[in-house]
Amino acid sequence: MPLITDPNLESPDDFYEALIAAHEGLDEAASHALNARLVLVMANHIGSLAVLREALAAARAGGDETG
Amino acid sequence: MTYVEGYLAERARASPLIDLRWKNEVVATEPHADHVTLTIATPDGEYRLEAGYLVACDGSRSAVRRHLGLESKGRTFRDRFLIADVRMAHDAPAERWFWFDPTFHPNQSVLLHRQPDGVSRIDFQLGWDADPEEEKKPGNIIPRVKALLAHSPVLKDSEFTLEWASVYTFSCQRMERFRHGRVLFAGDAAHGVSPFGARGANSGVQDADNLGWKLAAVLRGQAPDALLDTYAREREAAADENIRHSTRATDFITPKSAASRLFRDAVLALARTQPFARTLVNSGRLSTATTLHGSPLNTPDGDTFDGAMVPGAAAADARVTRADGREDWLLRRLGGGFTALVGADPVVEDALRGLDVNGFALTVLAISPAPARDALVDPDGAVARRYDLRPGSVVLLRPDAHVCARWRTPARAQVESAMRRALALAEGALPCP
Numbered sequence: 001m002p003l004i005t006d007p008n009l010e011s012p013d014d015f016y017e018a019l020i021a022a023h024e025g026l027d028e029a030a031s032h033a034l035n036a037r038l039v040l041v042m043a044n045h046i047g048s049l050a051v052l053r054e055a056l057a058a059a060r061a062g063g064d065e066t067g
Numbered sequence: 068m069t070y071v072e073g074y075l076a077e078r079a080r081a082s083p084l085i086d087l088r089w090k091n092e093v094v095a096t097e098p099h100a101d102h103v104t105l106t107i108a109t110p111d112g113e114y115r116l117e118a119g120y121l122v123a124c125d126g127s128r129s130a131v132r133r134h135l136g137l138e139s140k141g142r143t144f145r146d147r148f149l150i151a152d153v154r155m156a157h158d159a160p161a162e163r164w165f166w167f168d169p170t171f172h173p174n175q176s177v178l179l180h181r182q183p184d185g186v187s188r189i190d191f192q193l194g195w196d197a198d199p200e201e202e203k204k205p206g207n208i209i210p211r212v213k214a215l216l217a218h219s220p221v222l223k224d225s226e227f228t229l230e231w232a233s234v235y236t237f238s239c240q241r242m243e244r245f246r247h248g249r250v251l252f253a254g255d256a257a258h259g260v261s262p263f264g265a266r267g268a269n270s271g272v273q274d275a276d277n278l279g280w281k282l283a284a285v286l287r288g289q290a291p292d293a294l295l296d297t298y299a300r301e302r303e304a305a306a307d308e309n310i311r312h313s314t315r316a317t318d319f320i321t322p323k324s325a326a327s328r329l330f331r332d333a334v335l336a337l338a339r340t341q342p343f344a345r346t347l348v349n350s351g352r353l354s355t356a357t358t359l360h361g362s363p364l365n366t367p368d369g370d371t372f373d374g375a376m377v378p379g380a381a382a383a384d385a386r387v388t389r390a391d392g393r394e395d396w397l398l399r400r401l402g403g404g405f406t407a408l409v410g411a412d413p414v415v416e417d418a419l420r421g422l423d424v425n426g427f428a429l430t431v432l433a434i435s436p437a438p439a440r441d442a443l444v445d446p447d448g449a450v451a452r453r454y455d456l457r458p459g460s461v462v463l464l465r466p467d468a469h470v471c472a473r474w475r476t477p478a479r480a481q482v483e484s485a486m487r488r489a490l491a492l493a494e495g496a497l498p499c500p
Contacts, residue, residue, distance in 0.1 A: 036330050036333035037336060040334060
């Protein structure tokens with residue numbers, strides 16, 4: 001199954017709020033660490049190396065201001 | 068290692084084929100089309116030696132490699148490690164312990180593992196700026212060891228003596244090609260890895276295992292010189308695999324960027340509670356035999372098989388019972404040349420008997436779930452399972468016990484053709500003497 005890039009979040013605003021709330025009270029270093037742990041937890045949930053590679057490429061491309 | 072080298076020296080001395088010459092140093096190497104000339108320095112003066120083939124296994128600073136103007140290239144890690152061998156009496160189990168960033172040695176890694184004779188080897192990462200000469204002084208080492216022991220509930224009060232210490236750096240590198248005409252490079256001369264994963268000595272032994280039978284076959288005129296090209300090709304691929312594993316472990320142990328460090332620490336933090344994260348903790352994946360995928364000596368599968376014993380795989384072992392009722396192990400029953408593991412089937416077994424290619428006789432080992440003729444009994448079904456062997460199936464093993472072909476019910480000619488292929492013999496061609 002390829003990476004889902006169409007809207008797939010059950011409740012986008014609730015997720016976004018929960019994501020920001022999870023970082024509450026953390027300094028920048030602690031926030032980065034949390035994000036890193038979150039990436040690993042989600043990567044394990046996805047499991048498929050092919051999908052993870054697509055996700056990495058999509059994330060990298062999304063940071064490219066010209067792209 | 069000292070034991071391994073001692074056993075090697077004893078074995079070499081016992082073999083009439085080996086002439087072990089101490090204090091002989093190769094000081095010049097002249098390659099020629101059909102031989103190599105060496106100049107050798109001894110305490111009694113120099114002499115010259117002509118060799119049909121030269122296997123250069125003279126270590127990471129290989130003199131032969133230098134004489135030929137060749138290099139081993141790769142990535143040198145800007146880091147220093149202190150190795151301290153300490154002798155101590157304790158009841159702790161012989162486990163390998165790895166600390167990432169422990170309180171007793173902050174921001175660096177530490178490895179502890181048991182050696183023979185009551186010696187424990189401790190590896191302290193020191194960083195690139197450490198002064199090797201200072202760090203090697205016992206006065207600087209002993210406090211580090213004491214700090215480690217104080218940290219451990221099991222080793223806390225152990226008395227110890229410092230046996231040996233050294234400071235090292237390492238590289239992951241290899242020569243571009245392991246064969247240069249009549250000179251074949253093996254072991255550290257050909258490739259180097261970090262010590263995490265026990266890949267240095269293991270891959271050297273695998274090089275020797277791969278080259279030994281091929282060189283013997285070429286020297287006896289049983290196979291063409293091209294068989295030696297496959298040594299280089301197979302072991303270059305194995306070196307790449309070892310370097311890949313080694314580099315990955317090194318990047319986990321000593322992260323090279325802020326992001327790499329962030330994820331390493333995230334893995335370690337999660338590993339306390341999340342089992343999945345433990346699969347990412349990489350303190351060195353221990354060496355296993357390389358599967359020679361894509362080797363020209365493999366006959367590609369025509370039939371469908373399951374399991375890991377694909378063409379190129381190192382043969383898996385299993386407990387077997389011999390026809391005389393004695394317990395044994397499968398790999399001990401292999402012949403000196405090629406071996407066919409046959410899922411017991413009298414027609415296929417008989418068709419393969421007496422097969423011989425240029426003096427390489429085929430040993431036929433029938434494998435049966437229950438006693439049958441002279442078959443090896445597979446009491447646990449482990450051979451059948453690991454090789455996906457059914458009645459009439461044949462798995463062909465080369466002299467170094469790598470799988471090179473397999474079929475469901477082959478004809479004699481197919482097996483003969485696969486043997487010829489594994490000897491680099493072109494169809495119908497005979498080797499040139």
